Amino acid sequence: xxxxxxxxxxxxxxxxxxxxxxxxxxxxxxxxxxxxxxxxxxxxxxxxxxxxxxxxxxxxxxxxxxxxxxxxxxxxxxxxxxxxxxxxxxxxxxxxxxxxxxxxxxxxxxxxxxxxxxxxxxxxxxxxxxxxxxxxxxxxxxxxxxxxxxxxxxxxxxxxxxxxxxxxxxxxxxxxxxxxxxxxxxxxxxxxxxxxxx
Amino acid sequence: xxxxxxxxxxxxxxxxxxxxxxxxxxxxxxxxxxxxxxxxxxxxxxxxxxxxxxxxxxxxxxxxxxxxxxxxxxxxxxxxxxxxxxxxxxxxxxxxxxxxxxxxxxxxxxxxxxxxxxxxxxxxxxxxxxxxxxxxxxxxxxxxxxxxxxxxxxxxxxxxxxxxxxxxxxxxxxxxxxxxxxxxxxxxxxxxxxxxxxxxxxxxxxxxxxxxxxxxxxxxxxxxxxxxxxxxxxxxxxxxxxxxxxxxxxxxxxxxxxxxxxxxxxxxxxxxxxxxxxxxxxxxxxxxxxxxxxxxxxxxxxxxxxxxxxxxxxxxxxxx
Amino acid sequence: xxxxxxxxxxxxxxxxxxxxxxxxxxxxxxxxxxxxxxxxxxxxxxxxxxxxxxxxxxxxxxxxxxxxxxxxxxxxxxxxxxxxxxxxxxxxxxxxxxxxxxxxxxxxxxxxxxxxxxxxxxxxxxxxxxxxxxxxxxxxxxxxxxxxxxxxxxxxxxxxxxxxxxxxxxxxxxxxxxxxxxxxxxxxxxxxxxxxxxxxxxxxxxxxxxxxxxxxxxxxxxxxxxxxxxxxxxxxxxxxxxxxxxxxxxxxxxxxxxxxxxxxxxxxxxxxxxxxxxxxxxxxxxxxxxxxxxxxxxxxxxxxxxxxxxxxxxxxxxxxxxxxxxxxxxxxxxxxxxxxxxxxxxxxxxxxxxx
Numbered sequence: 001x002x003x004x005x006x007x008x009x010x011x012x013x014x015x016x017x018x019x020x021x022x023x024x025x026x027x028x029x030x031x032x033x034x035x036x037x038x039x040x041x042x043x044x045x046x047x048x049x050x051x052x053x054x055x056x057x058x059x060x061x062x063x064x065x066x067x068x069x070x071x072x073x074x075x076x077x078x079x080x081x082x083x084x085x086x087x088x089x090x091x092x093x094x095x096x097x098x099x100x101x102x103x104x105x106x107x108x109x110x111x112x113x114x115x116x117x118x119x120x121x122x123x124x125x126x127x128x129x130x131x132x133x134x135x136x137x138x139x140x141x142x143x144x145x146x147x148x149x150x151x152x153x154x155x156x157x158x159x160x161x162x163x164x165x166x167x168x169x170x171x172x173x174x175x176x177x178x179x180x181x182x183x184x185x186x187x188x189x190x191x192x193x194x195x196x197x198x
Numbered sequence: 199x200x201x202x203x204x205x206x207x208x209x210x211x212x213x214x215x216x217x218x219x220x221x222x223x224x225x226x227x228x229x230x231x232x233x234x235x236x237x238x239x240x241x242x243x244x245x246x247x248x249x250x251x252x253x254x255x256x257x258x259x260x261x262x263x264x265x266x267x268x269x270x271x272x273x274x275x276x277x278x279x280x281x282x283x284x285x286x287x288x289x290x291x292x293x294x295x296x297x298x299x300x301x302x303x304x305x306x307x308x309x310x311x312x313x314x315x316x317x318x319x320x321x322x323x324x325x326x327x328x329x330x331x332x333x334x335x336x337x338x339x340x341x342x343x344x345x346x347x348x349x350x351x352x353x354x355x356x357x358x359x360x361x362x363x364x365x366x367x368x369x370x371x372x373x374x375x376x377x378x379x380x381x382x383x384x385x386x387x388x389x390x391x392x393x394x395x396x397x398x399x400x401x402x403x404x405x406x407x408x409x410x411x412x413x414x415x416x417x418x419x420x421x422x423x424x425x426x427x428x429x430x431x432x433x434x435x436x437x438x439x440x441x442x443x444x445x446x447x448x449x450x451x452x453x454x455x456x457x458x459x460x461x462x463x464x465x466x467x468x469x470x471x472x473x474x475x476x477x478x479x480x481x482x483x484x485x486x487x488x489x490x491x492x493x494x495x496x497x498x499x500x501x502x503x504x505x506x507x508x509x510x511x512x513x514x515x516x517x518x
Numbered sequence: 519x520x521x522x523x524x525x526x527x528x529x530x531x532x533x534x535x536x537x538x539x540x541x542x543x544x545x546x547x548x549x550x551x552x553x554x555x556x557x558x559x560x561x562x563x564x565x566x567x568x569x570x571x572x573x574x575x576x577x578x579x580x581x582x583x584x585x586x587x588x589x590x591x592x593x594x595x596x597x598x599x600x601x602x603x604x605x606x607x608x609x610x611x612x613x614x615x616x617x618x619x620x621x622x623x624x625x626x627x628x629x630x631x632x633x634x635x636x637x638x639x640x641x642x643x644x645x646x647x648x649x650x651x652x653x654x655x656x657x658x659x660x661x662x663x664x665x666x667x668x669x670x671x672x673x674x675x676x677x678x679x680x681x682x683x684x685x686x687x688x689x690x691x692x693x694x695x696x697x698x699x700x701x702x703x704x705x706x707x708x709x710x711x712x713x714x715x716x717x718x719x720x721x722x723x724x725x726x727x728x729x730x731x732x733x734x735x736x737x738x739x740x741x742x743x744x745x746x747x748x749x750x751x752x753x754x755x756x757x758x759x760x761x762x763x764x765x766x767x768x769x770x771x772x773x774x775x776x777x778x779x780x781x782x783x784x785x786x787x788x789x790x791x792x793x794x795x796x797x798x799x800x801x802x803x804x805x806x807x808x809x810x811x812x813x814x815x816x817x818x819x820x821x822x823x824x825x826x827x828x829x830x831x832x833x834x835x836x837x838x839x840x841x842x843x844x845x846x847x848x849x850x851x852x853x854x855x856x857x858x859x860x861x862x863x864x865x866x867x868x869x870x871x872x873x
């Protein structure tokens with residue numbers, strides 16, 4: 001399952017598009033897992049001459065195809081935290097006009113968008129395309145801990161252990177959705193977890 | 199009541215700078231402190247000329263921290279409707295005038311890692327206040343200022359002597375041009391560009407920035423639209439049940455006000471959206487000049503911005 | 519001093535109370551017998567004498583205790599006060615606005631002495647006498663926004679204005695109706711209001727934003743908003759919801775009059791001159807049902823509003839489960855007589871409850 005149509009939701013929930021090649025002096029492309037497909041779709045030889053691709057395979061087998069695009073710079077790394085210093089260096093060195101393309105899971109796109117925004121790119125100018133897992137990056141509003149790869153609602157906070165329900169309210173600054181205790185008014189009454197979009 | 203709050207002021211200085219531009223200094227008539235403001239703000243100056251009252255917006259160019267006085271610079275426009283000529287020929291030291299509280303439609307984006315200012319001619323004025331504001335907080339800025347000739351280069355000496363490293367001057371008559379593509383390509387991520395000057399310059403900067411991949415949010419512009427004269431026309435105001443004539447040298451908004459009908463406004467320059475008025479019926483052509491309505495709205499015939507836009511034709515009925 | 523400040527708590531033993539004067543000046547939020555969202559903005563330029571509208575920043579009998587509660591919230595969770603780096607100038611704007619307003623409006627309580635940038639601020643109720651240099655953060659114990667909002671009742675959202683939107687880029691938020699500054703900071707107007715039901719569809723936020731973007735220096739505006747809170751708890755935060763949410767289940771027919779509070783927000787909006795930001799103070803007033811019922815008009819009206827409120831709103835405001843018990847209580851104060859228009863108590867003209 002590479003493409004997923006998210007149901008309509010509230011105004012704070014991100015909406016993802018389809019990457020398109022844009023003009024600019026340089027191009028920074030960040031993807032994880034199936035996000036590689038979106039890069040393969042948007043890449044042009046002209047873009048690749050001035051492109052830096054940062055890819056986190058997460059066990060998917062796209063690396064050779066991405067390398068074959070012959071980007072000016074290519075990196076494949078084990079995780080987003082491992083890739084982050086390189087991403088921040090690329091952004092610190094960049095000039096205005098840099099085009100940023102993000103593809104893959106919500107957690108990856110959210111965190112990379114956050115880094116690009118901190119470097120001074122408005123979030124509306126950063127392109128995103130969702131591919132692959134529909135798991136969410138969740139913040140526990142109570143203990144502030146982030147739980148990665150959340151697939152069910154409710155779920156257990158990996159930090160404080162509270163049972164949290166999954167809201168669609170999303171913070172770009174935290175690159176996370178909000179999780180709130182599900183049984184606060186009736187302790188112990190925790191609904192059976194089901195898939196977030198079920 | 200329409201428009202921003204009013205302040206009674208006294209004209210305390212009138213300084214001709216060159217053939218076209220004169221600076222005016224205002225202090226509060228009651229000797230109190232003026233409100234502080236943010237760089238890029240304008241004030242609307244009321245000019246009482248016999249039966250005619252003109253209200254023209256001018257950028258505040260004095261130090262935003264200085265509450266003792268406000269300064270504006272007025273470029274004489276002999277082709278215009280007479281506001282700037284009135285300021286140049288009739289306003290004297292000691293005159294009592296009414297100006298509005300500051301309104302800012304061209305404010306700095308304080309998140310910017312660098313501010314790049316591009317000025318053409320009298321478009322320098324908002325940047326004089328903005329650079330003073332940024333200097334107070336150690337802001338990172340750079341100014342590129344294009345003037346017609348050395349003698350018409352208002353405030354060039356002040357800028358180059360105080361800020362020799364930040365200021366770059368270009369004279370048209372010496373065929374000097376801002377190398378815009380190179381300038382934009384070299385800016386670090388997080389730079390915001392601001393342009394104030396003639397329409398052609400604003401269009402050039404916006405188009406070049408788009409071609410260079412700059413995000414829309416990082417490009418700021420302020421075009422001072424003065425209402426243009428035009429053929430007289432007749433308007434029916436449906437709510438107040440009046441038929442008014444708009445003269446050659448007055449704006450539709452001014453004609454509405456002259457008829458004693460209170461209409462909302464703020465900038466009087468086609469930018470803020472406050473005076474947006476619904477059209478009930480029309481037969482003829484609109485001459486839309488504002489930056490507020492989009493192209494579809496301009497084509498739709500249902501809205502008009504009476505501060506700068508006009509009409510040619512048989513019938514115009516407004517919801518006012 | 520003209521105001522007698524209560525010594526009271528908003529937690530644990532909940533010793534909070536309203537004096538008779540405080541009940542009479544309570545900002546009852548319903549101007550008619552029903553409620554729906556509207557852009558109910560008006561100019562904020564004073565109001566009836568002794569009403570909460572009279573001064574730019576209302577100071578009342580709860581001032582000292584509310585500031586003590588705020589200090590406790592911040593000690594537990596400093597993330598309730600945050601300012602993104604570009605908002606420091608707006609923080610100074612806010613400090614100036616509050617110091618100037620309070621020293622002019624309550625000269626017996628607050629004094630501001632200015633000599634150029636050398637300022638001296640005296641806050642008598644809180645026993646503060648500080649000298650500092652305006653615009654120099656190094657001369658204050660906190661950032662300018664935190665410094666002054668530790669001395670001002672209500673929450674403060676400081677909104678940056680850019681790209682035809684407002685951005686929640688700084689705030690002091692400890693008396694909130696269940697929203698998190700730490701989560702919402704950096705969001706635009708539509709995003710931080712995203713969880714509110716019905717109002718987006720009605721175009722309320724588009725119109726409200728247009729109004730707010732055009733608020734100018736010297737011309738502040740205001741509106742009222744409301745919700746319900748069990749116990750006089752100021753800090754109904756999402757952060758602590760796992761602790762206070764359970765209190766909603768402690769209502770009984772016997773204690774509802776004392777425990778159930780109508781929570782009203784007086785929201786005001788001021789353009790900040792030096793930064794062109796907008797400050798959005800949200801002042802929270804609490805009043806128990808039993809105190810509200812001492813005003814016959816409010817008793818009649820509150821019953822009708824709660825009874826007829828759409829389920830979505832009762833759910834969003836968090837009292838759908840308790841609504842039947844509320845109505846059982848409130849119906850005893852509604853004799854079916856008509857009510858006068860407007861929010862004021864009209865004690866002299868409105869008839870007493872028919873029993």
